[in-house]
Amino acid sequence: MSAEQHDTHDAHGSYRSYLIGFGLSVVLTAIPFWIVLGEVDIHLWLALTIIFGLGAVQIIVHVVYFLHVTVKAEEGWKVMSLVFTGILLLIVLVGSIWVMTHLNNNMMPAHDQIERVRALE
Incomplete structure (x- = not known):
């Protein structure tokens, strides 16, 4: 019974992991907003690469920290x-x-x- 409780506890994140995920999400959102709204003087392709790259990283952050999809899960x-x-x-x-x-x-x-x-x- 305790093994089942331990597995269900691992399926949910801790308060600390949610805060880390939230902090990373805020930073990964703020940087593209700063590039676009701050009218940063960089080449268009570099700006698009940074924005889409950080978007891909943010997907991974959400999957790991909020959806709790890991190799160990199930x-x-x-x-x-x-x-x-x-x-x-x-x-x-x-x-x-x-x-x-x-x-x-x-x-x-x-x-x-x-x-x-x-x-x-």
Whole structure:
């Protein structure tokens, strides 16, 4: 019985872990806000890389500190399902971008075709 109580206690975070997660979340949110609202003079690609990178780190912080998904939880099944979900999400996003780019390149008339049609009118 005590082993079950110990397992359920590990499934929930402590007050300290919630505070650490909250602090990290605040910092990881404040930095992109500062970059955008403070009009920091950096290249656009660097700003986007920092913002998306910190967003990815914040996802990991939320999963670990608030959702308590670790390798030890449920013998790793939670992590495996999270990785599977991430792979499916990546496949859907990359596939959608690929299809939309393909359609844009092959279905939209080229500029020279539009000019030829206008010349005939």
